[in-house]
Amino acid sequence: MEIDYSNIKVIGFDADDTLWVNETYFRDAEAEFGKLLSQFETINQIDQELFKMELKNLPLYGYGIKGFVLSMVEMALEISNNTVSNNTIKAILDIGKDMINKPVELLDGVESVLKTLSESYRLIVITKGDLLDQERKLKQSGLLDYFHHIEVVSDKKEENYSNLLNHLDIKPSEFLMVGNSLKSDVLPLIHIKAQAIHVPFHTTWVHEQVTAQETNGKAYKTVQKLSDLLQFLK
Amino acid sequence: MEIDYSNIKVIGFDADDTLWVNETYFRDAEAEFGKLLSQFETINQIDQELFKMELKNLPLYGYGIKGFVLSMVEMALEISNNTVSNNTIKAILDIGKDMINKPVELLDGVESVLKTLSESYRLIVITKGDLLDQERKLKQSGLLDYFHHIEVVSDKKEENYSNLLNHLDIKPSEFLMVGNSLKSDVLPLIHIKAQAIHVPFHTTWVHEQVTAQETNGKAYKTVQKLSDLLQFLK
Numbered sequence: 001m002e003i004d005y006s007n008i009k010v011i012g013f014d015a016d017d018t019l020w021v022n023e024t025y026f027r028d029a030e031a032e033f034g035k036l037l038s039q040f041e042t043i044n045q046i047d048q049e050l051f052k053m054e055l056k057n058l059p060l061y062g063y064g065i066k067g068f069v070l071s072m073v074e075m076a077l078e079i080s081n082n083t084v085s086n087n088t089i090k091a092i093l094d095i096g097k098d099m100i101n102k103p104v105e106l107l108d109g110v111e112s113v114l115k116t117l118s119e120s121y122r123l124i125v126i127t128k129g130d131l132l133d134q135e136r137k138l139k140q141s142g143l144l145d146y147f148h149h150i151e152v153v154s155d156k157k158e159e160n161y162s163n164l165l166n167h168l169d170i171k172p173s174e175f176l177m178v179g180n181s182l183k184s185d186v187l188p189l190i191h192i193k194a195q196a197i198h199v200p201f202h203t204t205w206v207h208e209q210v211t212a213q214e215t216n217g218k219a220y221k222t223v224q225k226l227s228d229l230l231q232f233l234k
Numbered sequence: 235m236e237i238d239y240s241n242i243k244v245i246g247f248d249a250d251d252t253l254w255v256n257e258t259y260f261r262d263a264e265a266e267f268g269k270l271l272s273q274f275e276t277i278n279q280i281d282q283e284l285f286k287m288e289l290k291n292l293p294l295y296g297y298g299i300k301g302f303v304l305s306m307v308e309m310a311l312e313i314s315n316n317t318v319s320n321n322t323i324k325a326i327l328d329i330g331k332d333m334i335n336k337p338v339e340l341l342d343g344v345e346s347v348l349k350t351l352s353e354s355y356r357l358i359v360i361t362k363g364d365l366l367d368q369e370r371k372l373k374q375s376g377l378l379d380y381f382h383h384i385e386v387v388s389d390k391k392e393e394n395y396s397n398l399l400n401h402l403d404i405k406p407s408e409f410l411m412v413g414n415s416l417k418s419d420v421l422p423l424i425h426i427k428a429q430a431i432h433v434p435f436h437t438t439w440v441h442e443q444v445t446a447q448e449t450n451g452k453a454y455k456t457v458q459k460l461s462d463l464l465q466f467l468k
Contacts, residue, residue: 060331060334060335061300061334061366062364062365062366066295066300066301066304067300069304070300070303070304070327070330073307073323073327074324074327077320077323077324077327080320082319082320082321082324083320084320085316086311086314086316086317086318087316089307089311089323090308090311090316093304093307093308093311096304097294100294100295101294130296130364130365131296131364131365131386131387131388132295132296132388135388149401152365152386153365154365154366154369167383
């Protein structure tokens with residue numbers, strides 16, 4: 001099926017793992033967390049339990065590093081049966097601070113793609129996670145000038161997108177979202193009759209994964225890297 | 235000096251401690267934290283050290299409950315010389331979860347004031363803190379319908395206000411901010427030539443306090459409760 005992008009006037013970009021590296025740092029943090037607690041459980045078990053704890057706390061803490069760190073601390077207490085050392089707790093807090101302090105590492109070709117597209121489209125950023133972290137990363141990225149609007153949202157469900165497009169006076173038929181998460185950046189847009197292009201990142205958080213059934217028959221394109229966008233949009 | 239509000243078209247409201255109770259919960263949490271660690275230090279000393287820790291971590295964690303909890307955990311390790319029990323760490327995490335789960339308690343007269351003012355002005359909310367927490371409180375508050383726009387900002391400095399007013403196409407001369415913090419809700423507005431009305435809450439976080447010198451000669455009104463606004467604005 002050929003997809004027609006000729007109506008598109010506004011392109012929304014996800015930020016984490018679409019414009020810059022992010023999930024890799026969470027994977028690294030989980031590996032470090034596993035090592036810190038390896039005396040209590042297998043790395044695999046720790047990984048699974050931490051994921052469950054994150055999901056359990058998600059309604060309270062939302063997305064982002066601070067909630068992740070709080071979940072790691074809680075999991076350390078639980079998995080050690082309340083015998084984890086203060087030094088390990090301190091090490092967990094430090095993992096979080098290191099994550100927050102990571103320099104922004106742009107993905108390949110991001111800047112030139114944005115530069116080209118910004119000549120023909122209004123570009124916006126729609127990202128979830130911690131407001132302060134995302135603002136800091138955007139500032140550090142040097143990409144701010146390419147965007148007409150930045151929106152940090154608490155979640156990326158259909159309702160969040162509908163409200164935002166409505167608020168920004170953008171018709172769904174004129175909007176294209178670009179991002180690495182089928183669950184957050186692609187499917188909700190198809191459901192509200194906007195368009196989406198999927199640019200997978202090499203690693204995806206389990207929580208963001210979707211089943212083949214959910215994507216079946218949905219009209220979106222997948223490209224391997226951001227610069228492939230320029231084949232359809234210019 | 236009489237202040238003229240006849241140009242005002244848009245009124246911005248702070249949320250925490252202006253529309254609903256907030257700081258009280260932080261004070262309660264600090265008292266509980268002090269009790270948990272009272273074997274290590276005097277309550278007064280714990281209070282002061284926690285405040286220092288919060289300030290130190292503010293550039294990393296920003297405002298909000300999650301950063302506050304992370305600072306409490308770090309302070310517990312430090313003040314106990316790494317001898318604090320796992321049970322105490324767990325109790326600190328629970329203080330945070332309780333704070334997040336607190337029901338929204340509107341301040342006196344808020345709803346009727348908003349109802350009246352919304353008939354003559356565009357009302358917006360400008361609040362800092364955690365995006366998810368603030369969205370949840372706004373939803374729970376039942377006040378959403380009175381507001382044209384909600385903005386959760388990472389800080390409330392002149393620059394944040396200027397950018398926001400610019401983005402929303404509001405002239406500073408037509409904007410009035412209402413809030414409980416001189417530092418965050420009043421002085422930055424006066425500095426960018428907008429207006430502000432101060433509605434003090436009975437308790438103010440030390441970080442939000444300002445000196446007499448900073449307020450000297452600044453043209454803003456202080457009222458005792460939100461409903462007093464209706465004396466000047468209708």
